[in-house]
Amino acid sequence: MIDVWRTTLGFTATLAQDAVHTGAGAVGAIPHGGGFFFLALLLPALSVVLCGVYAALGVKSKLPAWTTVVCLTLAFITILVGYIQLGPDSPRIAFGFHWFNLSWGSAPGQSLVADFALYIDGLSLLWMLFVTGLGALIALYSSEYMAGDKGYARYFAAFSLFVFTMSCLVLGDNLLFMFLGWEGVGLCSYLLIGHNYKKPSAVAAAKKAFIVNRIGDFGLIVGLMLTFVKFGALRYEDIFAQVDAMRASGVDIPMSIKVIPLLFMAGAFGKSAQLPLYVWLPDAMEGPTPVSALIHAATMVTAGVYLIARTMPLFTLNPDALATVAWVGGLTALFSATIGMAVFDIKRVMAYSTVSQLGYMFLGLGALSASGAAYHVFTHAFFKASLFLSCGAVMHGFAGQLDLRKLSGLAKLPGWRITAFTMLVGCLCLSGFPFTSGFFSKDMIIAEAFVTPGPGYQALGIIALITAGMTAYYAFRVFFRVFLGPVEFEPGEEYTPGEHAHDDHAVDDGQDTTAHASFHPHAPGVAINLVLTLLAIGALAAAAPYFMHKEHGGWVGAMTHGSTAAIAEESQTIFTAHTGAGAVEHVADEETLSILGMTVPHVAMYFISSGFAIVGLALAWVLHMTGRRSAASAPVADALKRALGPVGVWAEHKWYVDELYDWLLRKPLRVLAWIFAYIDMLFVDGLVSLAGVGPRILGWIIRPSQSGALQGYAAGMAAGMILFLLMLWVML
């Protein structure tokens, strides 16, 4: 089957080159093959082109949506077939063509080779499965959600472009190819946040996302260059072979190499919205909700996690980098959870919870549990997509209303049961309720944080546990306020009385339960309900892989163990070697470790973390359900907020971080810009003006000689002629 696909795609020509390439490659330990994986790149690219053509032709039907859904589904099937054919344990390189092949000498490091080739192993397959799978599902959801939008075809073109560039990022076999995808997803994120480009706040959010990402990307670019300078290669295969040799020989790692993971980390923190650079993600919620679900929750923001998991061998060279990753992740998780507890916009709550969950993933990476991090990425992709799309359904049905003080008891409205159910599933998974997918993945990370002998990791484990309780609280705060309680709602800002924007598929309930008698929310249609149901099932089923494989971490663990991230689990001793103290090794001998006297840390953590989750959930019930009579107020929660005084207000204002950045960075830059503007005006422009002033002064001096009298000019001519003749005479 593979051969048939290769032939049809014209990869036969490249197969011959494959042999040459393997011969030329110095390391070449990884077998080549799997050329049909290029289909997973070509199908989204085809969709981009088609949607672009539709946009140019002004197609008004749902054709762009169906094209995207079909192409992405086929891409998903390609990946699935590839997974079944190759399995997670056999990394392959699918060679396309030589992209960059420069050389300026024969010595090692005097050539720059970056092929258009795909690196296929468990890690990239895992990512590709949910990128294409969720991409197809969310495209289907968008087909209904975006209906009536003027930029329908444009939206799907950017959507497909995102899947294409994300596939480049994940599948690329070298750092340059990865970087192409990395910048590509940044561009798509910008385009999609600013989809509604006539809305100033959306444009501002798009710019903010792009610029903040740029700060991180600067680190990544420098890291990339430094990698090339130090290792003379950009292909993962070549770099990691050298890293392995370096580790095996036990030489001291020079500072210039130890810096590389720190630089990569900066890129990852930008893209994955971690602590100093997280500010763009909550604002990115200005984009259409499906975009928030796919790009800003499930896939793109996990690119940073992917980058660190992929380049894990480099990170093992510098234990401090891993500790930084863990600490930044843990603190981000806690910090953004505090904001998530206070804000009232339900989409923002989800955005801050995404930042918080990404923090968990980084904590997992830093705690040397790449499989835990990858598993959390996997489960999070499903349950967060489910949560976002449920919020999107609410927003769509209530004319853009997102304030949890203005929505209440939606579960009791007819046509909203499925949304309420999927929201409940999402919230349960997010809060790590026992036996949900989020429970197992979060548990792996927290347990690893406790048992990994890194600097202060015990404290990080406690932070992660507290955050887990807070997560349960803010998730169910939204659920209890919006879906339970008295039925009451107000339309959002998109509501115009007497007119229904997208009423064609509305299921009117006919109930007039509020003062807004003329407003009928319309319940989600078939496409939205179908996708929501599938995602909720996916979110629940994401717990199954945990038991699917005998290996630690289940199926996802098996996937990561067959990849470059496996080195994390194998090198648990790096912190021991680093600290030099008698810190314990674990991995195989987990018996030596215990939490609460239980010898298997994960089992112990099942009880502890479910305890925290249930406490958080109960707290949300007590604060937001007891004695609530209206949508706007929950007496207990309001009383608590008053008791907290300014702290609650600060948290609601996101701890004034945006204002702080404004004051620390934007204001000084603006002052600097003014200074430069005045220098330009006074000195640069001044010089140019001076050049103009000279001739004007000269003109002012000689102007009186022009009398305007005819005789005057004639006398001048005569005098000139006499002068000329005199000169002639003198000279001859």
Next chain:
Amino acid sequence: MNALAGSMSALIAQSAPSLASAADMLSTIGLYHYLVVACAMFALGVIGFLSRRNLIIMFLCTELMLQGASLALIAFSRYWFNHTGEVFVIFVLTVAAAEAAMALALVVLLYRKRETLDALAWSSMRG
């Protein structure tokens, strides 16, 4: 202006040493006499143009300068025994006739605009 004429004749005397001596020049009418007359006409034209403000007189003065130059050309032509200067003068006369027609028409128009022939009435180009 006499000085100018003198200097011109001196110039010619200097540049053409093969010319006849001063005594010969005085005894017969030769090139020298023609040139003096031509210079005098030209000088009178210049003086008239500079000193008079009547547009018609000024125009006549330009004609006088033109005739002075033409006379000099013919004199040189005769002196060198070729016809280049004479042919040139015929062209000059033709052009001058056309120019005179236009110039007089212009003067008439200018007079209609300002009801005066004073050249100073047209000094609006003062800087």
